[in-house]
Structures are given as structure tokens and as C-alpha cells.
Amino acid sequence: MKKVAVVMGSISDWPTMELTANILDEFGIDYEKHIISAHRMPDQLQQFSKDAITNGYGVIIAGAGGAAHLPGMLAANTTLPVIGVPIESHALHGMDSLLSIVQMPSGVPVATTAIGNAGAKNAALLATEILAVENSQLVLKLNDFRQRQTQEAINSEMQF
Numbered sequence: 291m292k293k294v295a296v297v298m299g300s301i302s303d304w305p306t307m308e309l310t311a312n313i314l315d316e317f318g319i320d321y322e323k324h325i326i327s328a329h330r331m332p333d334q335l336q337q338f339s340k341d342a343i344t345n346g347y348g349v350i351i352a353g354a355g356g357a358a359h360l361p362g363m364l365a366a367n368t369t370l371p372v373i374g375v376p377i378e379s380h381a382l383h384g385m386d387s388l389l390s391i392v393q394m395p396s397g398v399p400v401a402t403t404a405i406g407n408a409g410a411k412n413a414a415l416l417a418t419e420i421l422a423v424e425n426s427q428l429v430l431k432l433n434d435f436r437q438r439q440t441q442e443a444i445n446s447e448m449q450f
């Protein structure tokens with residue numbers, strides 16, 4: 291199975307992106323985590339994204355905050371699917387991150403999640419669903435995850 295790249299613009303994004311990593315762990319998906327900033331590490335960004343297919347990645351998840359150009363610049367340099375996670379910034383509560391990730395020009399798509407923790411978790415689930423297209427074991431695991439989630443919601447309703 292292909293690996294997932296979990297990329298973030300700064301180590302300060304890790305408390306959010308760790309939630310992505312936790313879900314990939316839960317599904318037994320091989321991933322690598324990297325700090326690569328399009329702004330601060332432009333050469334490394336180019337190298338990483340151009341080599342991503344030959345290095346065995348199937349999906350890239352990129353979390354960034356503020357002027358969050360990282361997911362878009364990764365997408366510009368590879369045809370792998372890129373999922374962007376808008377980190378909840380302090381100054382603008384992640385609206386800056388969201389708008390700078392979601393408003394890509396036509397021709398270079400980035401699948402954008404919700405801001406912050408929910409987005410980080412959904413990015414991992416979406417990456418799992420992409421890999422599940424070619425992997426029936428992952429389909430079973432995703433169905434099991436959904437069933438448990440439904441049961442937890444039913445239980446909370448009964449205890450309410």
C-alpha cells in the first residue's frame with residue numbers, strides 16, 4: 291500500500307496534525323511526517339513534492355496556518371491528491387488559513403478540510419478513503435469505524 295505524507299508548515303502545527311497521525315495509526319496506514327514550509331524552505335518544498343510519487347506516497351496531507359500556501363504549492367508540484375488542513379491561527383482563528391487553502395485557481399486542486407482538529411481528523415479519514423479504492427481491507431476498517439461512531443452517538447442519545 292502507498293504511504294501518506296503528513297506535512298506541516300511549522301512544528302507549532304503538530305498538536306493539530308498529531309490527530310491526523312493518530313487516525314492513520316488506528317487504520318494501520320504507513321505515513322511519514324515532515325516539517326516543510328513553502329515560505330521558509332522553498333527548495334526543500336520543491337524537492338519533496340517533485341519526488342513524492344517516486345518515493346512511494348499515495349496522498350499528501352498538508353497542515354498550515356495563516357498565509358497557508360503550503361498545500362497549494364505542494365499540489366503545484368505533484369499530481370498526487372493533496373488534502374489541506376487549515377490550522378486554527380491565533381490572530382484570525384483560522385479564517386486566514388481556510389481561505390488561503392480553499393481558494394485555489396482552477397487546474398490545481400487541493401481538497402480542503404474544516405479548520406483545526408476536526409479537519410485534521412477528517413484529512414486522515416479522507417486519505418484512508420482514497421487508499422481504500424484499491425484496498426478492500428481498508429473498506430472493512432472504514433465500515434467498522436462508521437458503525438462504532440454510530441453506536442457511540444446512539445449511546446449518547448440514550449444516556450441524555
Ligand SMILES: Nc1c(C(=O)O)ncn1[C@@H]1O[C@H](COP(=O)(O)O)[C@@H](O)[C@H]1O
Nearest residue numbers: 299300302327328329354355358359360
Ligand atoms: N503557512 C505556513 C507556511 C507555508 O505555507 O509555507 N509555512 C509556515 N506556515 C505557518 O506559519 C504558522 C506559524 O508558524 P510559527 O509558529 O513557526 O511561527 C504555522 O501555522 C505554519 O503552518
